[in-house]
Amino acid sequence: xxxxxxxxxxxxxxxxxxxxxxxxxxxxxxxxxxxxxxxxxxxxxxxxxxxxxxxxxxxxxxxxxxxxxxxxxxxxxxxxxxxxxxxxxxxxxxxxxxxxxxxxxxxxxxxxxxxxxxxxxxxxxxxxxxxxxxxxxxxxxxxxxxxxxxxxxxxxxxxxxxxxxxxxxxxxxxxxxxxxxxxxxxxxxxxxxxxxxxxxxxxxxxxxxxxxxxxxxxxxxxxxxxxxxxxxxxxxxxxxxxxxxxxxxxxxxxxxxxxxxxxxxxxxxxxxxxxxxxxxxxxxxxxxxxxxxxxxxxxxxxxxxxxxxxxxxxxxxxxxxxxxxxxxxxxxxxxxxxxxxxxxxxxxxxxxxxxxxxxxxxxxxxxxxxxxxxxxxxxxxxxxxxxxxxxxxxxxxxxxxxxx
Numbered sequence: 001x002x003x004x005x006x007x008x009x010x011x012x013x014x015x016x017x018x019x020x021x022x023x024x025x026x027x028x029x030x031x032x033x034x035x036x037x038x039x040x041x042x043x044x045x046x047x048x049x050x051x052x053x054x055x056x057x058x059x060x061x062x063x064x065x066x067x068x069x070x071x072x073x074x075x076x077x078x079x080x081x082x083x084x085x086x087x088x089x090x091x092x093x094x095x096x097x098x099x100x101x102x103x104x105x106x107x108x109x110x111x112x113x114x115x116x117x118x119x120x121x122x123x124x125x126x127x128x129x130x131x132x133x134x135x136x137x138x139x140x141x142x143x144x145x146x147x148x149x150x151x152x153x154x155x156x157x158x159x160x161x162x163x164x165x166x167x168x169x170x171x172x173x174x175x176x177x178x179x180x181x182x183x184x185x186x187x188x189x190x191x192x193x194x195x196x197x198x199x200x201x202x203x204x205x206x207x208x209x210x211x212x213x214x215x216x217x218x219x220x221x222x223x224x225x226x227x228x229x230x231x232x233x234x235x236x237x238x239x240x241x242x243x244x245x246x247x248x249x250x251x252x253x254x255x256x257x258x259x260x261x262x263x264x265x266x267x268x269x270x271x272x273x274x275x276x277x278x279x280x281x282x283x284x285x286x287x288x289x290x291x292x293x294x295x296x297x298x299x300x301x302x303x304x305x306x307x308x309x310x311x312x313x314x315x316x317x318x319x320x321x322x323x324x325x326x327x328x329x330x331x332x333x334x335x336x337x338x339x340x341x342x343x344x345x346x347x348x349x350x351x352x353x354x355x356x357x358x359x360x361x362x363x364x365x366x367x368x369x370x371x372x373x374x375x376x377x378x379x380x381x382x383x384x385x386x387x388x389x390x391x392x393x394x395x396x397x398x399x400x401x402x403x404x
Contacts, residue, residue: 025229027135039152042151043148046067046147068084072178073124073179074123075367078125082097095108116139120136121136126310136174138151242270242326251294256290256292258289260279281319281323288306290303290304290305306367311359332361333361334361337355337387340353
């Protein structure tokens with residue numbers, strides 16, 4: 001056997017072994033109308049107000065437009081602007097800013113059939129200073145009677161995992177149309193009996209840290225990007241609860257959502273200060289925080305979204321078997337401003353870059369600050385600050401910054 005033949009057989013062995021095992025997941029896109037073609041579409045808020053800063057370098061065919069904002073992925077650049085251009089009764093053009101450059105051009109026009117459009121849209125995730133993109137396809141549908149636009153992620157991720165001493169097929173569905181697969185409304189389908197049939201009552205599960213299968217409990221260890229998933233027999237659980245910062249009273253909280261993840265990939269969600277979550281024993285870190293506080297003067301609520309962007313080392317919290325763990329997700333805030341990427345010199349006439357950053361005690365970076373409901377777009381509900389360059393008390397220049 002020559003060298004090239006040996007290499008070929010080696011590659012074949014890898015492809016038929018571990019490379020196609022539990023860590024291999026493929027995207028499947030069934031045709032529209034078939035089972036698993038897409039998750040149930042979710043409505044997007046449409047506004048007649050053009051988002052601030054949006055450029056429109058396109059000749060619209062219609063005379064009336066409405067705008068939507070979709071957060072697809074995680075991080076400061078996950079937002080996507082959508083434009084619905086009304087041409088006439090029951091006729092619309094759709095534009096999707098898939099490259100997220102905050103500019104609508106003819107290249108952003110999506111071809112569709114009737115009032116349905118299917119188009120590629122990558123989910124983006126920030127990792128420190130780098131950005132990763134994950135290929136996805138979404139479908140938009142417009143309801144002419146309700147005058148609403150709905151969106152869903154198409155298809156599913158399929159792979160194989162071990163359930164006890166045998167291998168089963170698993171499908172993961174993005175149930176909340178954000179391009180990720182680790183949220184409470186996402187679905188995990190498990191072909192428990194191995195008949196290649198999908199029973200929506202017995203083989204469909206909400207994404208949760210603990211699943212009951214065949215009378216036993218398993219820990220669901222998975223990432224939210226759809227690259228890893230495993231089922232491990234549950235060996236013990238503990239209780240996790242939330243606490244508030246000393247400066248925040250319970251009655252001030254309008255909404256709180258916290259996501260935690262263990263070292264081995266178990267994900268849990270907590271959405272109330274009073275609630276407790278049973279999670280497999282292990283070490284956990286906080287990965288996301290959404291906190292909405294009532295305005296003391298009766299105005300729109302103040303909302304804050306923090307995410308783990310990989311910029312700081314995670315802070316781990318131990319949850320013992322039959323134990324309890326109380327997490328305060330805010331802690332002592334850390335505010336910093338990176339000037340000129342750490343450079344000490346700036347010549348006259350050069351642009352001076354300033355990047356403010358606000359971190360929680362657990363190393364989560366603020367992604368968005370807003371007033372009102374989270375469903376409002378960051379352009380209309382965003383909070384902004386002003387950075388001024390001073391010299392001897394004199395203002396040389398100033399710029400506005402936000403977290404959207």
